[in-house]
Amino acid sequence: MNRMKHILTIVMILSVCFSINVLAQQPPVVIGLQGPLTGAEAIEGEMAKQSVETAAKMVNEKGGVLGGRMIKIEVVDDACQPRAGALAAMKLVSMKEVVAAIATYGSSVTQPASDIYEKFKKVNIAYGATVTHLSERGLQYFFRTCGRTDTQGIFFAEEVVPYFKAKRVAIMHDNTSFALGLAEEARNAALAVGNIDVVYFDAITPGESDYTVPLTKLRETNPEVFYFTGYFPEAGLIIRQAREIGIDAVFVGGDAAINEDFIRIAGLEYAAGCYMTQEALIEYFTNPEAMEFKAKYQEAYGSLPSSPWPVYAADALMVLAEAIDKSGSTDSEALVNYLKNEMTEFPSITGPIGFDEKGDRVGTGINLYVVNTDGNYSIVKI
Secondary structure, eight states, X not given: OHHHHHHHHHHHHHHHHHHHHHHHHSOOEEEEEEEOSSSTTHHHHHHHHHHHHHXXXXXXXXXXXXXXXOEEEEEEEOTTOHHHHHHHHHHHHHOTTEEEEEOOBSHHXXXXXXXXXXXXXXXXXXXXXXXXXXXXXXXXXXXXXXOOHHHHHHHIIIIIHHHTTOOEEEEEEOSSHHHXXXXXXXXXXXXXXXXXXXXXXXXXXXXXXXXXXXXXXHXXXXXXXXXXXSXXXXXXXXXXXXXXXXOOSEEEEOTTTOSHHHHHHHOHHHHTTOEEEEOOOGGGOOSHHHHHHHHXXXXXXXXXXXXXXXXHHHHHHHHHHHHHHHHTOOOHHXXXXXXXXXXXXXXXXXXXXXXXXXXXXXXXXXXXXXXXXXXXXXXXXX
């Protein structure tokens, strides 16, 4: 009798080992991540990589997808440059094992990249590309987890300018797709409000070290609010040089202007008291998925992402994993159908996620933040 029990125990152990071995032999499901790992915006790409890896860990620790297959991330660098963005997209679509892409940061980079993904029928989810027209082109495979610039422009005109009881507004951009798009949306919304004067509307050239000439012209218009819609490397320089030549207007950056590198470039003495219109930062989320993400991210990297975009990249990984698992497929058509028709209020890291027919996330909001004297942020208006 004891001999029989011993044999049965051995059989059970061998069965478990065989099952584990079978699961371990299943190939991973590979998802591409495109972002700026080099160049001036490299901090955004690095945080996106860390965030997506954290999200993949969350999925894998719960058993992965499709009955036990693990998620694997394939990362490519686009340096936040449009040409490099197209090449990065080509690199990902050339990899047969990559089933979908998380791509990318920057609207001017996302546009050519999304054209490549569309041509090769590859689902791609942008995490930091907000220009309105990106989802107005009738693409079938393009999605985004971030919001749109028209929403932010309306928030600036209808909520931010009245908050400061201002009438005279200066808007400066850098002629990139994102910055020009947001500047135009803000100007159009201000004109629609009717009692706001846009006294300055012009562009700077990104990458320069001296912006005192355009800032001097802006100073002559005597604005009460100065809205800069470009990126943080220029924003840091501009606020420092603006204050040095006597511009005391309230400085408000768009949602690519302010993060920890903005504070480093400007210096805390100039950064403190600056405002930004931006989607909610991760520290303000308390839903279970956000709490799990924050715990794992902090354990691995010691702090939280200082901008919303990396977390939207993590959201993209979460929705792709859900779509693959629930549809039971990695086929692009199956994923598109699930994301557009089956996914409603999926509980992701930054809250419930669903997509409309254009691929835009349904229901994203903008807040007004201020940089405090200790270098942290506070919400002043939701």
